[in-house]
Amino acid sequence: MSAPAQLDLHGRQALVTGAARGLGASIARRLAAAGASVLLADVRKDLAVELCAELTGEGLDARFVEMDVRDAVGVAAVFRDLDEAGQPLDILVNNAAVDVSKPIEHLTADEVTRVVETNLLGPMYLCLETYRRMISRGGGHIVNILSTAANRTWTEAGPYASAKSGLRAFTHTLFKEAQRDCTGIGVTGIIAGGMETPFIMERFPDADVTLLQSPDIVADTVLYALSVPAGSVVGELVVVPRCEPSWP
Template sequence: MGDAAQADLRGKRALVTGAARGLGASIARRLAGAGAAVLVADVRADLAQGLCDELTGQGHDARFVEMDVRDPAAVAAVFTDLEEAGRPVDILVNNAAVDVSKPIEHLTADEVTRVVTTNLLGPMYLCLETYRRMIARGGGHIVNILSTAANRTWTEAGPYAAGKSGLRAFTHTLFQEAQRDCVGIGVTGIIAGGMATPFILERFPDADLSMLQSPDIVADTVLYALSVPAGSVIGELVVVPRREPSWP
């Protein structure tokens, strides 16, 4: 997408979950490059602070926010603190996700809970806190990172597919409510295919890199969704590697 994404985000504040590395870090870099002040939200403090140091060293406004998206009270506290500090969130990117690649026969209840809570309930908690505040201010944009697993699953992907399918349905509902409640709010789901990130490569070290795409391409897609003029909104985008077999 590259030069096609020309979003001017100066004066905007963006919060990206799971931003310490991989796709989240790519998104944070793209948003900062477009002029946004970036809140790098993650549980991995060292990696997240390293990214913030990188971005501030380049002249960008970047701050680390420690956040476990699975904890609704902690999520609410972050947004309350930001509001009280006069730093409301204009752009939310729900990117944090985990997976456990096991046959259903061997999954534990704790593993299922961790995946579904992180991938579905966590983004919902953040949307609840963000959307009501965007309604009050009359504008903003929420981007939920989905997956091809939201449309078509495969073996060893039960909890992950369930979470992403649920998040896609929630995103569609939020889109419809924003169209009704406040035309200044954009809601976009990004269905991303396989990427060359630690999320895949740590679990599948022998993965064929020619079948994966760069996370920077997906980050450009996020930026493109944010670049659409106010009279329009992109509800959903799909970006997959050319050779990916999991879509549609």
């Protein structure tokens, strides 16, 4: 069995949503270190710009792109700008996500809408814009960051689990359509277990970090999916902490 090809992303452009911190920042760093020109999209502009400065200071290629994934019109505008600049996207990583940890009894409609728009509709908007362009160019790779909540759920996770389950179904459908439409396009869903990131630690400051994994491990999993030689594609990967108590 041949080993995966050495990953060299020079000359390729990637866009990472939710890239300002946590897992998104880890993925952006890994892609840039592999030679990609990385667009960092996040509503936290100050943090994203700071990370861009850090990466460019290391001689890597990164810049901030203003985008709220919930805004379909704004997402389309970003892609039109890339078209006009002659900077097509080769890699999309849908990572942006939010959560509201509340019993369903106490959820508001606005909270449900925010979670579903960010975690499900946003990635779908990005995929729509990216996929049709990849079809016309004959290649590219889309990575959707999923969650163990796509396979199971727990209390206080109704909107989050619903959105991630929906995104997993959408990702599987896109994978099948890419097999039919263009074998040069890879589609990968990554089911990631708990990570030691602000996404968890800000909501659960007393969480036992020994039961969490580093976001760098998940970022390496993204790069693995991108490194599989032509002729094969990884449709889905699961990476969870070894001691995660509630898997599956």
